[in-house]
Amino acid sequence: PAKVAVLASGRGSNLAALLDARTRGELPVEFVLVGSDKATAGALRLAEAAGIATLALDPRSYADRRAFDLDLFERITDSGAEWLVLAGFMRILDGEALRPWAGRIINIHPSLLPKYRGLHTHRRALEAGDAEHGASVHFVTAELDGGPVIAQARLPIGAGDDEQSLAQRLLPLEHRLLPAVLAELAGGRLQWDGHGPRFDGRPLSMPLQL
Ligand code: GAR
Numbered sequence: 001p002a003k004v005a006v007l008a009s010g011r012g013s014n015l016a017a018l019l020d021a022r023t024r025g026e027l028p029v030e031f032v033l034v035g036s037d038k039a040t041a042g043a044l045r046l047a048e049a050a051g052i053a054t055l056a057l058d059p060r061s062y063a064d065r066r067a068f069d070l071d072l073f074e075r076i077t078d079s080g081a082e083w084l085v086l087a088g089f090m091r092i093l094d095g096e097a098l099r100p101w102a103g104r105i106i107n108i109h110p111s112l113l114p115k116y117r118g119l120h121t122h123r124r125a126l127e128a129g130d131a132e133h134g135a136s137v138h139f140v141t142a143e144l145d146g147g148p149v150i151a152q153a154r155l156p157i158g159a160g161d162d163e164q165s166l167a168q169r170l171l172p173l174e175h176r177l178l179p180a181v182l183a184e185l186a187g188g189r190l191q192w193d194g195h196g197p198r199f200d201g202r203p204l205s206m207p208l209q210l
Pocket residue numbers: 008009010011012013014015087088089090108109110118135174
C-alpha cells in the first residue's frame with residue numbers, strides 16, 4: 001500500500017477520519033508517520049494510540065522557517081512516505097522545502113477556495129453574507145492555500161448560523177472529503193501532471209464535488 005505521512009497541529013479529527021476510513025477498508029494506505037509542530041497536539045495522541053510513529057518538532061528551536069521545514073521534510077522523507085497529507089497543519093511551508101514534494105502533498109482547508117485563504121474562514125463567509133460555505137482539498141504549492149483545488153464539499157449557510165455552528169456542520173463534510181481524495185490519489189486515479197490535477201487521465205478543469 002501507498003505510504004502516507006500526516007502533519008497536524010491540533011485536535012486531529014481529520015486524522016481520526018483518515019484512520020477510521022483505513023480501518024473500514026476504504027483507504028488502502030499505510031500511515032508511516034504523524035508529525036506536528038505542537039507537542040501537545042491531539043493528533044499525536046491519536047497516532048500513538050494507533051501505533052503510528054510520531055514526530056514533534058518545535059519551531060522555536062530552529063534558526064528560521066527554512067531550517068525547520070528542511071529538517072521536517074528530511075524526516076518525512078526518511079519515514080519512507082510517498083504522500084503527505086496536511087490535516088489541520090497550521091504553519092506556512094517554505095517553497096524550497098516543498099519543491100521535491102510537488103504533486104505529493106495535499107491540504108484540507110475550511111473554505112470554498114479560492115475564497116478565504118488563511119484563517120477565520122467561517123467568520124469571513126458569514127460576514128460576506130455568502131449563501132454557502134464548504135471545504136476544499138488542494139495540492140500544496142508555495143502559495144498559501146493557493147495550489148490547484150482537487151475536490152470540494154458544500155454546505156448551505158442558514159439564517160441561524162454563527163461561526164461555531166458553521167465550523168461544527170462543516171467538520172463531518174471534511175471528514176468525508178479528505179479520505180476520499182487520498183483514496184483516489186493512492187489508487188492512481190488522481191494524478192499531478194506538473195501543473196495541476198488530472199483525474200481519470202484528464203486535466204481536472206473543475207474541482208470534484210463530494
Ligand atoms: C480543520 O477544520 C481543517 O480544515 C483546518 O483546521 C481544522 C483542523 O481540525 N485547517 C486549516 O485551517 C488549514 N489552514 P482537526 O485538527 O480536528 O482535524
